Amino acid sequence: MTAKISDEILKRLEAEGKKGKLDPKFLEFYQRLLRAQSSFEQRIALRKPGLSNKAASERLERGLPLVSFDELALDWSLLLEAFNEVTAAFTDFPELFGEIPQGLREVSKATLIKEAVKTWFEEAKLPDAMVGNEINKHLLEAIIHATLRPFLTSQAKALLGLVKQEHWRRRYCPICGGSSDFAFLDKEIGARWLLCSRCDTEWLFQRLECPYCGNQDQNTLAYFIDDKGLYRLYVCEQCHTYIKAIDLRRAESDVLLTLERMLTLDIDKQGQEKGYQPGPAR
Ligand SMILES: [Zn+2]
Numbered sequence: 050m051t052a053k054i055s056d057e058i059l060k061r062l063e064a065e066g067k068k069g070k071l072d073p074k075f076l077e078f079y080q081r082l083l084r085a086q087s088s089f090e091q092r093i094a095l096r097k098p099g100l101s102n103k104a105a106s107e108r109l110e111r112g113l114p115l116v117s118f119d120e121l122a123l124d125w126s127l128l129l130e131a132f133n134e135v136t137a138a139f140t141d142f143p144e145l146f147g148e149i150p151q152g153l154r155e156v157s158k159a160t161l162i163k164e165a166v167k168t169w170f171e172e173a174k175l176p177d178a179m180v181g182n183e184i185n186k187h188l189l190e191a192i193i194h195a196t197l198r199p200f201l202t203s204q205a206k207a208l209l210g211l212v213k214q215e216h217w218r219r220r221y222c223p224i225c226g227g228s229s230d231f232a233f234l235d236k237e238i239g240a241r242w243l244l245c246s247r248c249d250t251e252w253l254f255q256r257l258e259c260p261y262c263g264n265q266d267q268n269t270l271a272y273f274i275d276d277k278g279l280y281r282l283y284v285c286e287q288c289h290t291y292i293k294a295i296d297l298r299r300a301e302s303d304v305l306l307t308l309e310r311m312l313t314l315d316i317d318k319q320g321q322e323k324g325y326q327p328g329p330a331r
């Protein structure tokens with residue numbers, strides 16, 4: 050996210066807040082998080098891709114994302130700083146997240162942080178034993194996700210040019226291997242693209258396939274459309290998950306996809322009321 054885009058997101062968030070579309074406390078928290086992430090992103094040195102075009106193509110053809118954990122080459126002191134700042138943001142909003150347990154804050158002190166970040170990156174979840182109970186585990190996952198975000202988005206920017214869209218079309222991100230949490234239909238022909246939940250990379254995907262379990266049976270795939278025909282809720286009867294999407298052919302103004310996933314929390318609610326769950330992280 051460049052400084053300009055993050056300013057634009059903050060401006061639009063402000064406007065949405067005035068319309069009462071977002072819970073004021075959530076809005077305040079999200080603004081703080083965005084500011085922190087954007088300032089860290091600007092401090093992360095942009096690297097040249099360490100892969101040639103040919104090496105990247107070979108990897109993608111084998112279904113391997115372009116960055117492994119070691120290749121991320123994280124700057125641990127900067128990451129630790131980001132972790133502390135993100136944790137502070139979560140801590141200051143107990144009405145949204147509950148009290149942050151001391152044990153969780155202490156993750157930053159030990160070598161535990163490296164282990165936690167690596168496990169989260171490779172498996173998209175943390176082992177139960179790491180922080181005690183389910184609630185703390187999900188909270189720490191959310192904090193690590195938010196902490197790593199600027200590191201992953203800047204990495205993605207450097208590598209995006211190496212992704213040949215027509216050769217990928219898999220259920221996970223071609224750059225970081227993450228799963229998608231939002232989709233869009235493009236303006237040109239309404240092709241469906243997925244957005245990575247971790248690094249915001251966009252990749253082309255089948256219109257009729259569940260992005261979580263790979264189900265392609267049309268009888269067990271469906272979607273709901275909102276009144277304006279702008280948003281869709283794709284559901285899968287095989288794995289009982291949903292994914293939200295925006296149809297850019299119907300969008301009147303420029304759409305910021307990162308923001309859309311936050312502005313459509315009411316669609317998440319609808320999905321869950323219909324008995325579906327968000328797709329699992331991977
Ligand atoms: Zn990704």
Ligand SMILES: [Zn+2]
Nearest residue numbers: 259262285288
């Ligand atoms: Zn499915």
